Structures are given as C-alpha cells and as structure tokens.
Amino acid sequence: MFYSNSNLDTIEEFEKRREAAAKLSLADGVELIVDDYDHDSWLKTVAAGLENEPEKGARCAKCFRFSLARAAAYAAAHGYDGFASSLTVSPHKISAVVFGAGEAAAETIRQTHPDGEVPEFLRYDFKKGEGFKLSVRRARELGLYRQGYCGCEFSKRKGAEVC
Amino acid sequence: MGMVALGYETTLPVTMSQTLSATAAVARVVKSAMVVGDMPFGSYQCGDDEAMKNAVAIIQAGADAVKLEGGARVCGLIRRMTEAGIPVLAHVGMTPQSVNQFGGFKKQGKGEAAAQVAADARAVEAAGAFAVTLECIPADLAAKITAELKISTIGIGAGPACDAQWLVMHDLLGLNENAPSFVKQYAHLAGDVRAAFAAYVKDVTDGAFPGV
Numbered sequence: 098m099f100y101s102n103s104n105l106d107t108i109e110e111f112e113k114r115r116e117a118a119a120k121l122s123l124a125d126g127v128e129l130i131v132d133d134y135d136h137d138s139w140l141k142t143v144a145a146g147l148e149n150e151p152e153k154g155a156r157c158a159k160c161f162r163f164s165l166a167r168a169a170a171y172a173a174a175h176g177y178d179g180f181a182s183s184l185t186v187s188p189h190k191i192s193a194v195v196f197g198a199g200e201a202a203a204e205t206i207r208q209t210h211p212d213g214e215v216p217e218f219l220r221y222d223f224k225k226g227e228g229f230k231l232s233v234r235r236a237r238e239l240g241l242y243r244q245g246y247c248g249c250e251f252s253k254r255k256g257a258e259v260c
Numbered sequence: 261m262g263m264v265a266l267g268y269e270t271t272l273p274v275t276m277s278q279t280l281s282a283t284a285a286v287a288r289v290v291k292s293a294m295v296v297g298d299m300p301f302g303s304y305q306c307g308d309d310e311a312m313k314n315a316v317a318i319i320q321a322g323a324d325a326v327k328l329e330g331g332a333r334v335c336g337l338i339r340r341m342t343e344a345g346i347p348v349l350a351h352v353g354m355t356p357q358s359v360n361q362f363g364g365f366k367k368q369g370k371g372e373a374a375a376q377v378a379a380d381a382r383a384v385e386a387a388g389a390f391a392v393t394l395e396c397i398p399a400d401l402a403a404k405i406t407a408e409l410k411i412s413t414i415g416i417g418a419g420p421a422c423d424a425q426w427l428v429m430h431d432l433l434g435l436n437e438n439a440p441s442f443v444k445q446y447a448h449l450a451g452d453v454r455a456a457f458a459a460y461v462k463d464v465t466d467g468a469f470p471g472v
Contacts, residue, residue, distance in 0.1 A: 153420075188407050191420045222423065226410035 098122050101132035101167045103139040106250040117241040161198035169202035172216035179217040186223035186232050196220045264430035271356045274300040280321045287322025297323035301357040315346050329355035331380020335387035342388030350384035354396035369397035381405045394418040417442035
C-alpha cells in the first residue's frame with residue numbers, strides 16, 4: 098500500500114490519514130509505504146493557476162496525475178508489475194479521469210525505461226459493486242478516521258463535495 | 261443508424277435486414293473493437309423464439325454481442341440469450357424504441373422515477389447482461405447505479421460518472437446538425453461536406469473539372 102498525500106493542506110491531516118492507512122495495512126497484512134509529504138511542491142506543480150477550478154475540474158485531474166506519477170515511479174523502482182488507485186472508490190471521483198492519470202503515469206515510466214519491464218496501470222474501479230459502501234463499513238469496523246473533505250485547501254471551500 | 265444515417269425521425273422504422281446489413285459491414289472492417297448489434301424495434305417484441313432467431317442472425321452477421329432495450333420486462337430474454345452464449349448489452353432509462361410511450365425523447369428517472377430505473381439496471385445485471393447503457397437520466401442517478409452495479413455502465417446523456425461513454429459517430433463528427441443538447445461535437449464536418457459539394461458543382465459548371 099503506497100500512501101502519497103502531498104495534496105493534503107496540513108501535516109496534521111496527513112498524519113491522521115497515515116494512521117488510518119497504517120491500521121488498515123496491519124489488519125490486511127500488507128506493507129505500508131509512506132511517501133514524503135511535500136505540499137509546497139504540490140501547490141507549485143498542481144494548484145498554481147488552477148486555484149479557482151471547481152471540484153472534479155482541471156486541478157483534480159492534475160492532482161491525480163501528480164500522485165499517480167509518484168506511485169508509478171515507486172512501483173518501477175521497486176520491481177512491481179502494476180499499480181492501481183484507491184481514488185476510484187469515491188463516488189465523487191470520476192474513474193475515467195483517474196484511469197487517464199494512471200495510464201499517463203505508466204506511459205511516462207515506459208518512455209524513461211525503454212528497455213526495462215515497467216509496471217502497468219491496472220484500471221480497477223473500487224467503487225463498483227457497492228465498493229464505496231463496503232469501504233465505509235470496513236472503516237467503521239476498524240475504527241478508521243474518515244475524512245470530511247478531499248484533501249487540499251481548495252476542496253474545503255463551501256459547496257465542495259466530501260469524499 | 262436509423263436517425264443519423266437512414267433519415268428516420270425515430271429508431272422505430274429500422275428493420276432486421278437493415279441491421280444485418282450494417283452489422284456485417286462494420287464487422288468486415290473492424291480489427292479489434294467489439295461489435296454490438298442493436299436489435300431493432302419489433303425484432304424482440306413478438307415472442308421470445310422470434311427474438312432468439314433474430315439475435316442469432318445478428319451474431320451470424322458478425323456481431324460479438326447484441327443490445328436490446330428495457331429493464332425488468334426483457335430480463336427473461338436476456339437470461340435466455342446469455343444461456344445460449346449470446347452476450348447482451350442492456351439499455352435502460354430513456355430507451356428510444358419506447359419514444360411513443362415517453363411522449364418524446366425526454367429525460368427519464370427524475371424524482372420518484374429514479375427508483376424504477378435503478379431497479380431495471382439491477383434486474384438486467386442479475387439476468388446476465390455484461391453491461392448496461394444508461395441513456396438520458398440524471399447524472400447523480402447514473403453515478404449511483406454505476407457504483408452499485410458490478411457490470412459496466414455506458415452513459416449517453418447521463419453525466420460523467422458512468423464507466424464508459426457513448427457518442428454517436430455522426431454527432432461527434434458534426435455530420436448531424438440536429439444533435440441532442442448533451443452531444444459534444446469534435447468536428448463540424450457538415451459544413452465542410454456542403455462546401456466540398458458546392459466547390460465540386462462550381463468546378464463542373466465552370467469547366468474546371470474534369471480537365472481536358
């Protein structure tokens with residue numbers, strides 16, 4: 098489980114969600130890899146010029162590409178065959194946009210490793226088959242923290258949807 | 261096909277022979293895409309045996325699957341076709357072959373009617389459809405159905421949350437100048453086609469074509 102959340106507006110929120118991820122990884126017996134928290138870089142790379150975009154708009158698509166590029170790079174560096182994204186579990190995330198970001202990240206890795214085996218992006222839609230409801234039930238069973246907003250400061254604006 | 265290629269006001273006049281001809285033509289040139297033959301109105305409403313024969317004919321014309329419209333009322337057919345090895349793409353919401361019942365091509369599933377569309381989608385999944393088209397229903401209803409079903413949803417005028425999207429080729433290319441409001445045109449070929457024909461007529465009448 099690769100935890101990368103530089104979009105989060107505060108380190109406190111990053112820690113809350115990291116703790117939830119740690120509980121889940123322990124419960125499921127999977128390793129948790131925690132990516133560096135670098136919100137300044139996220140603001141410069143993703144949000145600059147897109148601060149007023151609505152939720153589900155261009156900033157969100159760019160944010161997916163930012164995080165999935167980091168996941169793809171980690172997967173490639175550590176010999177993983179593929180990677181997917183739990184972003185698709187949210188009813189507020191358009192899975193096709195997440196898939197596009199994941200495939201762009203995989204393609205970037207492919208171009209930089211022309212002769213090597215590179216991880217594929219797996220188009221797994223976690224919200225299918227009542228996946229979101231199942232995730233809520235699982236979170237309740239494990240006593241996991243449930244976020245009240247997507248993550249960045251812009252998603253906290255009035256009218257923005259929670260995840 | 262009926263409305264954008266054959267000049268019909270609705271899809272109702274399309275016949276089996278037109279469908280077979282179009283299916284075969286598409287199947288001849290497709291290299292990797294899945295070909296789905298749309299069962300025309302009347303081809304599956306006059307008895308299940310007749311429907312099965314027509315579905316078989318569409319598959320034999322080159323389709324990989326058939327599509328038919330309706331929810332719970334066509335589940336028996338979907339089950340029978342699936343058991344016979346014919347993959348079925350279902351279609352709920354605004355089903356164009358029911359245009360006369362709807363009183364026009366109007367958005368379906370609004371308000372209390374949402375529950376019926378969702379129930380239809382669940383029913384076709386349970387009957388064995390491999391995917392379901394959600395046509396012209398509210399985006400939030402399509403998102404809810406998409407999340408609930410295990411099979412893929414393919415939206416047309418149903419918002420961005422569906423697993424895949426329909427866009428009629430003639431609408432996409434701007435060949436149909438009376439496209440529905442939800443259509444996005446990526447080219448405006450109707451104008452280009454008209455200009456090309458006008459230039460051709462002018463060249464012929466001016467003596468510029470054909471050359472001597």
